[in-house]
Amino acid sequence: MRNGTSLLAMRGIHKRFPGVHALKGVDLEVQAGEVHAVVGENGAGKSTLMHILAGVYRPDEGTIAFRGRSNVVIADEHSAQQLGIAIVFQERSLFGPLSVAENVFAGRQPVNRWGKIDRRALYDRTRVCLRRVALAVEPEVSVEHLSPAQQQLVEVAKALSVGARLIIFDEPTAALTETETSALFRVIAQLQSQGVGIIYISHRLEEIFQIADRVTVLKDGAGQGTRIVRETHPGELICRMVGRDLALLQRQSRGEPNTNPVRLEVAGLNDAEEFRGSRPYLQEISFQIRGGEILVLAGLAGAGRTELALSLFGVRPRASGEIRVDGRRVNIHSPAEAIEAGLGYAPEDRKDSGLFLDRSIAQNVVAARLNDFGAWWFKDRQGETVTEEFRRKLRVACTNVNQPVQELSGGNQQKIVLARWLLVDPKVLIVDEPTRGIDVGAKAEVHSVLRELASRGTAVIVISSDLPEVLAVADRVLVLCDGRIVGELKGDEASEEKVMRCATISR
């Protein structure tokens, strides 16, 4: 809980980028030992405000007071660190090939009297830091061998090692499992009890109600006030975030049974002997999906959902299995062959999505359909018109469709990944975590876009860890466990409870 000591006070912060007034006089106050949540739609300015605290951007106007000092200048990342401010970035920032210890003490490794790195002291100190975040890994392992959740804790350990008094988490749980999330929350509670101030950004409102003391809402770069969490409720926050009441997701009734022909048929699919060091995993996968159908792949983390998507898309080698599209047997051994056969795949990790970050939104959106539009540098115009339509539909916050993708907020980049496949109109579209990082207002829009795509005859396969949300659009659910299909439920009889029971009982 808060102990009443003011730690941070930001007042009247403005930040302008060319064509965007990203922050319009924002106030934010955090106390020692407080978890202060910041919420808002994609592009509201949350990450920009945090980048100012981390010394990545300088504010155009406004003042910052920190630990009793008024008007502190956070000129760069180093001065943020000196002040005691650390950020756990939305996209990880550790250096993969180096060890945990080298990452935690980057640039500050203890040396012995001959000026060489003192490994023993380094490892001992690292162990102390790792203990504070309850992370049971050895200091000498390379960071790239750790899971995303473990890497995140290494970042927290790094923050603690420099004596951080304010730690910023920007969507830390987007890629974590439930167990990992609870572990992170325990670490946050621990930090809190040591008087560290926490700023916590998330699109998952239930998390805010679980761990935050206060919450500040941003909308279009302007503060919409700060509330004590106990005294507010999700409906009020959503209303402040999107500026209107939002109908919560409702199951769409689908009337007539689907009698369209089968679009995709998979029979007896098995993983090849070995793939990137992992054992064969997928076993005897058989299913079919009709045009116009939305099929949800459910299961716990590690059940094989993403593996199945990668296998169908030709990334993961198969030992056996027949794939038919519109009744014709197809040979898929690479993504190019998959696309040729009419498949599309939007992966869960934006970094693997093939976005060209330095190119414009329009160029990225038409990239998957170059044959129709010609090379982008010739036919930019056409691309712009089409992109404009998707921009409106998915409510992408940008100045115009010629803006480079790297200037978009995280959630808006995610929407571009999706828009690109929508334009291709594949026969079968597989989307992995399509709403990760997407705000509450736009989630429903993503689903209605998937529904629209289905109504034009596409077979849509959705992988999502947000069960309540995805069940609202499912026609059918396949439950996976340990690389096998262990159950099938019709959309209208699938409840969260039934799916989870099926996914766990078969373990």
Ligand SMILES: Nc1ncnc2c1ncn2[C@@H]1O[C@H](COP(=O)(O)OP(=O)(O)OP(=O)(O)O)[C@@H](O)[C@H]1O
């Ligand atoms: N370097 C930049 N150049 C130009 N515009 C930028 C830059 N960085 C951010 N913006 C713009 O500033 C606005 C706020 O972006 P920000 O990343 O802070 O949003 P966010 O609230 O973190 O959204 P999300 O929930 O999607 O992560 C957006 O309109 C974004 O396009």
Ligand SMILES: [Mg+2]
């Ligand atoms: Mg952000």
